[in-house]
């Protein structure tokens with residue numbers, strides 16, 4: 001986190017601790033705008049101390065809405081994710097859960113650049129077919145199973161979204177997340193989609 005010299009936007013899909021991470025501290029230090037649903041932003045401010053000056057109607061919306069940043073250079077559309085969004089606040093040393101609203105995914109369109117689809121934590125769902133028309137360059141798909149879709153269902157999701165490339169994420173961070181990139185690659189191959197597989201290593205930079 002100390003390496004983050006300049007942050008413009010912080011996109012948080014839902015309130016689970018492994019997704020909120022150090023966002024509060026990064027927001028305070030960078031003045032980055034928070035991009036998420038209005039409900040979740042309110043909950044993050046109220047229960048996690050997320051600075052309320054770091055979001056407003058310019059940066060928070062709800063599913064189906066497109067938010068525009070930097071004179072339209074970056075457009076973020078909030079999309080459905082089938083998951084939960086309960087955050088955990090520390091109160092007198094105890095972990096206390098609060099409902100934070102509905103989780104979201106993000107479609108991030110960069111002018112003259114790639115369009116990224118971050119699924120958030122989710123299962124596959126048939127409305128993912130609607131994202132095909134957004135011509136996704138890179139889909140970031142959770143594959144870990146247990147808390148999200150696993151490799152097989154993630155490959156199904158790819159067949160619905162039809163991105164140019166797909167990057168597996170959300171695996172191996174907890175022992176119960178048993179889905180692996182190798183299993184995902186095999187599931188893509190079975191659907192004739194292996195050519196879209198684009199894994200990354202830690203600290204690797206990818207140019208699209």
Ligand SMILES: [Zn+2]
Pocket residue numbers: 014016019083121147
């Ligand atoms: Zn989650």
